Amino acid sequence: xxxxxxxxxxxxxxxxxxxxxxxxxxxxxxxxxxxxxxxxxxxxxxxxxxxxxxxxxxxxxxxxxxxxxxxxxxxxxxxxxxxxxxxxxxxxxxxxxxxxxxxxxxxxxxxxxxxxxxxxxxxxxxxxxxxxxxxxxxxxxxxxxxxxxxxxxxxxxxxxxxxxxxxxxxxxxxxxxxxxxxxxxxxxxxxxxxxxxxxxxxxxxxxxxxxxxxxxxxxxxxxxxxxxxxxxxxxxxxxxxxxxxxxxxxxxxxxxxxxxxxxxxxxxxxxxxxxxxxxxxxxxxxxxxxxxxxxxxxxxx
Amino acid sequence: xxxxxxxxxxxxxxxxxxxxxxxxxxxxxxxxxxxxxxxxxxxxxxxxxxxxxxxxxxxxxxxxxxxxxxxxxxxxxxxxxxxxxxxxxxxxxxxxxxxx
Amino acid sequence: xxxxxxxxxxxxxxxxxxxxxxxxxxxxxxxxxxxxxxxxxxxxxxxxxxxxxxxxxxxxxxxxxxxxxxxxxxxxxxxxxxxxxxxxxxxxxxxxxxxxxxxxxxxxxxxxxxxxxxxxxxxxxxxxxxxxxxxxxxxxxxxxxxxxxxxxxxxxxxxxxxxxxxxxxxxxxxxxxxxxxxxxxxxxxxxxxxxxxxxxxxxxxxxxxxxxxxxxxxxxxxxxxxxxxxxxxxxxxxxxxxxxxxxxxxxxxxxxxxxxxxxxxxxxxxxxxxxxxxxxxxxxxxxxxxxxxxxxxxxxxxxxxxxxxxxxxxxxxxxxxxxxxxxxxxxxxxxxxxxxxxxxxxxxxxxxxxxxxxxxxxxxxxxxxxxxxxxxxxxxxxxxxxxxxxxxxxxxxxxxxxxxxxxxxxxxxxxxxxxxxxxxxxxxxxxxxxxxxxxxxxxxxxxxxxxxxxxxxxxxxxxxxxxxxxxxxxxxxxxxxxxxxxxxxxxxxxxxxxxxxxxxxxxxxxxxx
Numbered sequence: 001x002x003x004x005x006x007x008x009x010x011x012x013x014x015x016x017x018x019x020x021x022x023x024x025x026x027x028x029x030x031x032x033x034x035x036x037x038x039x040x041x042x043x044x045x046x047x048x049x050x051x052x053x054x055x056x057x058x059x060x061x062x063x064x065x066x067x068x069x070x071x072x073x074x075x076x077x078x079x080x081x082x083x084x085x086x087x088x089x090x091x092x093x094x095x096x097x098x099x100x101x102x103x104x105x106x107x108x109x110x111x112x113x114x115x116x117x118x119x120x121x122x123x124x125x126x127x128x129x130x131x132x133x134x135x136x137x138x139x140x141x142x143x144x145x146x147x148x149x150x151x152x153x154x155x156x157x158x159x160x161x162x163x164x165x166x167x168x169x170x171x172x173x174x175x176x177x178x179x180x181x182x183x184x185x186x187x188x189x190x191x192x193x194x195x196x197x198x199x200x201x202x203x204x205x206x207x208x209x210x211x212x213x214x215x216x217x218x219x220x221x222x223x224x225x226x227x228x229x230x231x232x233x234x235x236x237x238x239x240x241x242x243x244x245x246x247x248x249x250x251x252x253x254x255x256x257x258x259x260x261x262x263x264x265x266x267x268x269x270x271x272x273x274x275x276x277x278x279x280x281x282x283x284x285x286x287x288x289x290x291x292x293x294x295x296x297x298x299x300x301x
Numbered sequence: 302x303x304x305x306x307x308x309x310x311x312x313x314x315x316x317x318x319x320x321x322x323x324x325x326x327x328x329x330x331x332x333x334x335x336x337x338x339x340x341x342x343x344x345x346x347x348x349x350x351x352x353x354x355x356x357x358x359x360x361x362x363x364x365x366x367x368x369x370x371x372x373x374x375x376x377x378x379x380x381x382x383x384x385x386x387x388x389x390x391x392x393x394x395x396x397x398x399x400x401x
Numbered sequence: 402x403x404x405x406x407x408x409x410x411x412x413x414x415x416x417x418x419x420x421x422x423x424x425x426x427x428x429x430x431x432x433x434x435x436x437x438x439x440x441x442x443x444x445x446x447x448x449x450x451x452x453x454x455x456x457x458x459x460x461x462x463x464x465x466x467x468x469x470x471x472x473x474x475x476x477x478x479x480x481x482x483x484x485x486x487x488x489x490x491x492x493x494x495x496x497x498x499x500x501x502x503x504x505x506x507x508x509x510x511x512x513x514x515x516x517x518x519x520x521x522x523x524x525x526x527x528x529x530x531x532x533x534x535x536x537x538x539x540x541x542x543x544x545x546x547x548x549x550x551x552x553x554x555x556x557x558x559x560x561x562x563x564x565x566x567x568x569x570x571x572x573x574x575x576x577x578x579x580x581x582x583x584x585x586x587x588x589x590x591x592x593x594x595x596x597x598x599x600x601x602x603x604x605x606x607x608x609x610x611x612x613x614x615x616x617x618x619x620x621x622x623x624x625x626x627x628x629x630x631x632x633x634x635x636x637x638x639x640x641x642x643x644x645x646x647x648x649x650x651x652x653x654x655x656x657x658x659x660x661x662x663x664x665x666x667x668x669x670x671x672x673x674x675x676x677x678x679x680x681x682x683x684x685x686x687x688x689x690x691x692x693x694x695x696x697x698x699x700x701x702x703x704x705x706x707x708x709x710x711x712x713x714x715x716x717x718x719x720x721x722x723x724x725x726x727x728x729x730x731x732x733x734x735x736x737x738x739x740x741x742x743x744x745x746x747x748x749x750x751x752x753x754x755x756x757x758x759x760x761x762x763x764x765x766x767x768x769x770x771x772x773x774x775x776x777x778x779x780x781x782x783x784x785x786x787x788x789x790x791x792x793x794x795x796x797x798x799x800x801x802x803x804x805x806x807x808x809x810x811x812x813x814x815x816x817x818x819x820x821x822x823x824x825x826x827x828x829x830x831x832x833x834x835x836x837x838x839x840x841x842x843x844x845x846x847x848x849x850x851x852x853x854x855x856x857x858x859x860x861x862x863x864x865x866x867x868x869x870x871x872x873x874x875x876x877x878x879x880x881x882x883x884x885x886x887x888x889x890x891x892x893x894x895x896x897x898x899x900x901x902x903x904x905x906x907x908x909x910x911x912x913x914x
Contacts, residue, residue, distance in 0.1 A: 016375040017316035020882070021819075024846055025654055044385065045310050048393065049378040056374040058881065081395045115396065225654035229661075289866045316821055338822050340792050340913075341886035370821025373884055 002283040004028045005150065005190050006219040006235045007228050008065065012037035013046035019053045023062035025225035026232070028287075031065040034079050035094050043075045047082050054086035065090035065126060071104055080105070084112040089124060090149065095157065096127040097134050099144035106145045121147060126192075130154035131161045135176045138183035150190030152221065153180045156197075168204050170211060181216050190218040199224045209234045236288035237281045245278035245285075252278075304362045308386035311371075311379035318371040322383040325361045330354055336368035349373055353380045362387075407784055407836050409908045415895060417523070417544035421906045427807045427839050430903040432760040437561030440604040442629060450631045451577050455489045455609065458630045459567070462605040464495055468566035471603060472502035473596035474527075475571075475583060475732065479642025482571035482609055484511045485634070491520040499523040501563055503554060503595035503753070504798055507531025508642065516541050525563060527551060528788070528798020529897075537896055538794040540912040546897040548788060548910075550834070551595065551731065552757025552764065552804035553902035558602045559754055559761065562904060568603035570596045571637040572623065575610040579628025580621035583733075584743030586612030588638045591733025591742045592712070593622040597752035600627040611637045622750055644736045650692060650715075651685030655846050659815050660689030662867060663773060663844045668697055669865050670858060672770045672811050675703045679771040680710040680805055683734050686815040687773045691715045698724050709756070709765055710772075710801060712748070717741040720748060729765050731756045731801075757804035759902050766801070766808025774802055776816045776843075778830040781872050783837030783852050785814060786830040788899065791823045793831045793889035793913040795897065804902050806839040811858075818845035824879035824886065826850075826872060831889060833908040834899060843872065850875050890914040 009027035011018045013034045022030045038046040050066060066088045068079035083091060093105050113120045125147040129135050142151045155173055159165055164172045184191035193212040196205045209220055209231050220231050248265060252275050255263040263270040307323035325331055332350055336343055350364055385391050403411045405423035414420050452458050472483050483502060490498060496519045510532040515521045525547040529537060537546055549557060557563035572581035573589040583590040588611055600606050600623045607630045667673050681687040705725040708716045712730040714737030719725040728748045733739040742748045757766045777797060778786040788797045806812040816825045841858060843850045850872040851859045862869055891911035901907040
């Protein structure tokens with residue numbers, strides 16, 4: 001089954017009441033933030049709060065990411081010293097500009113992993129591009145490390161860099177989103193879309209989620225638990241999609257049983273990408289509770 | 302670790318604790334706790350405070366806590382932050398911790 | 402010592418109260434007495450009911466040392482009546498009064514002084530909040546306070562267990578002969594459901610109003626045939642405290658999550674069928690459940706036959722949209738509800754006895770399918786506390802909690818698993834209002850527990866994707882996060898007795914150390 005990353009929920013790292021149970025709202029990934037949501041004079045407090053929380057609280061299997069401060073700040077190195085040791089699933093670096101940014105972080109993580117006896121490579125990475133330069137370098141960034149599981153676009157800084165503002169139809173982001181998607185698919189990793197800040201504009205949010213799903217994003221960053229179900233609903237396949245996917249997989253199993261390399265359905269040949277897509281549809285449906293996955297071969301990026 | 306000045310960490314929000322650490326001229330540890338969960342967790346909080354101070358090698362300090370129902374890990378984080386700040390911004394000994 | 406049906410220990414006798422009868426089971430008591438009747442009156446054509454002052458009314462009613470007075474709590478935190486009347490009684494030097502309102506709130510803090518000066522020596526109420534509650538928890542009263550549910554109070558009055566000498570009832574609109582309702586006037590409050598019982602069973606009834614309207618004021622909630630005197634005052638309450646504006650839907654993610662789970666439980670329970678009935682509290686999660694149920698009703702083309710209880714604007718909306726056929730209203734919770742009851746004939750005022758008295762010939766809660774209730778604490782036997790905080794101090798109300806839980810087919814408790822650092826599910830709650838055998842499902846933000854008595858529900862719900870646990874598992878989940886809380890320490894002094902709706906004692910509350 002696919003690891004779903006439809007929603008990555010931002011949780012301000014210095015807020016104890018949110019840090020203690022952010023995972024209960026059902027986001028596919030919870031991301032504790034040490035960067036933009038934390039005031040400069042509270043960086044030490046947030047770091048210790050997230051450190052102690054990850055050390056002592058049970059997030060019941062939810063994928064946990066921590067967004068650290070960049071290595072070009074006085075906090076980035078210290079963040080890594082703390083966070084690598086409590087082993088979140090993912091460390092996310094902000095504002096990646098070049099593939100070197102990823103490799104620099106990777107080197108430090110590796111060093112700490114070795115020191116602490118953590119299997120080297122066990123902590124995954126995610127990078128966010130948030131500038132024209134970052135977007136242009138997305139292809140190299142996405143392929144910079146085996147640890148990278150995803151690349152995200154951060155729109156707020158990006159539009160400022162582009163000397164424009166965000167709009168509801170997202171025209172100003174189309175090129176960048178496409179670039180990030182191409183980079184992600186080229187590297188075989190997840191593509192994650194930026195946040196939608198106006199929590200009370202549900203209609204605008206729904207439109208944006210539909211838009212980025214159609215573009216091909218695997219999921220969206222959310223800033224409020226109320227946004228989670230909206231994204232998940234949109235990412236839930238329709239009964240028709242589920243039915244068709246089931247038939248494709250059955251045909252594929254049938255072909256495998258017969259030892260035939262060619263899968264066909266309704267007289268048409270079904271090739272590998274279609275089978276993978278069908279598996280993905282059923283994974284999404286299972287996660288949404290609209291389908292029971294029976295066995296099924298596990299495939300993932 | 303020597304407490305050189307007075308420093309604060311945390312807030313008065315629900316589920317948080319505001320902790321002030323200051324030097325103690327009379328030596329030893331003094332804990333002044335006001336908690337919304339005093340009856341249920343007062344002893345627990347005092348035990349945690351003593352343990353964290355010991356881990357940080359703090360022998361003399363006055364610790365004033367206004368607790369709003371913070372979990373144990375939050376009390377730890379806030380106290381560690383306040384102590385490091387009160388020790389003139391000393392860095393936390395990440396390597397010296399147990400990470401099992 | 403007695404041990405009652407849920408294992409709580411009670412003294413057999415309490416000075417000033419008498420012998421205690423231990424709670425057994427929800428429906429074990431078979432009443433044998435007759436209905437209590439108030440004293441007869443004679444009002445001649447020449448008599449005028451309108452009096453100049455509350456003092457005059459007190460004197461004319463013949464209030465004496467040791468008597469019992471009653472009030473309603475429809476004005477909630479805006480109530481002026483209780484303080485006004487007790488002040489007047491104190492000025493007249495009358496002592497040792499039993500104060501028996503339908504409930505008390507923070508605004509009644511001045512009663513503390515009247516306890517100290519001996520005017521008030523006993524209290525019987527549904528709820529206690531604020532400084533008065535703190536003072537009682539700290540042992541200010543010589544005799545324990547009697548806590549009753551809304552149905553239990555109606556039962557006690559109709560059975561003559563609670564004999565009211567004089568009822569002082571604030572009414573927002575009243576004619577000069579005592580026909581009163583809560584529909585109009587600057588202090589309008591909607592339903593007068595609690596007051597109706599007092600009006601019918603008290604020996605003397607005094608209406609206090611700030612709004613005399615032309616005779617006859619119909620439809621009347623309180624009838625002229627029950628009213629002895631009327632006093633007009635400047636103001637009977639503060640409108641801001643009487644009705645809140647429209648109760649809003651919550652945006653709190655935790656409450657929304659609890660509501661999502663609770664709505665799923667309801668959908669899967671089998672009780673959400675055409676013609677169902679329900680009651681929801683006013684908490685954020687409760688109201689969000691109502692909204693979610695509305696969506697399901699529209700989807701499936703289901704309508705409800707009635708909604709019951711404290712009525713909010715949300716239910717008025719359902720009524721007006723034709724999704725609920727009738728509203729039974731003992732207490733209007735907001736502006737929308739208070740306005741609707743006077744104008745919509747399908748929004749029906751009912752009294753507390755009709756609502757929930759277990760010893761009449763069939764109260765409304767018996768026909769309730771689904772009820773959503775809140776809790777301060779729940780124990781692993783599903784017993785629920787809604788009267789004391791986790792520190793053991795009084796700060797809540799019995800309300801219709803145990804009444805609706807006993808009457809309904811599906812009673813659901815909604816509560817966060819942890820408040821701050823305090824776990825909601827414990828081995829033993831600080832006080833029991835509602836016995837666990839009448840609670841079916843506990844829904845928290847971190848999981849759901851079904852009462853093992855409800856094997857049918859367990860079977861239905863275990864087929865869903867809902868996070869179902871045993872209540873013990875939920876308790877452990879909470880304690881893993883918070884640590885195990887120390888129990889609150891009490892001394893021997895009993896500060897309150899919790900009466901179950903049938904008149905037996907389900908628990909006693911002691912003074913916190």
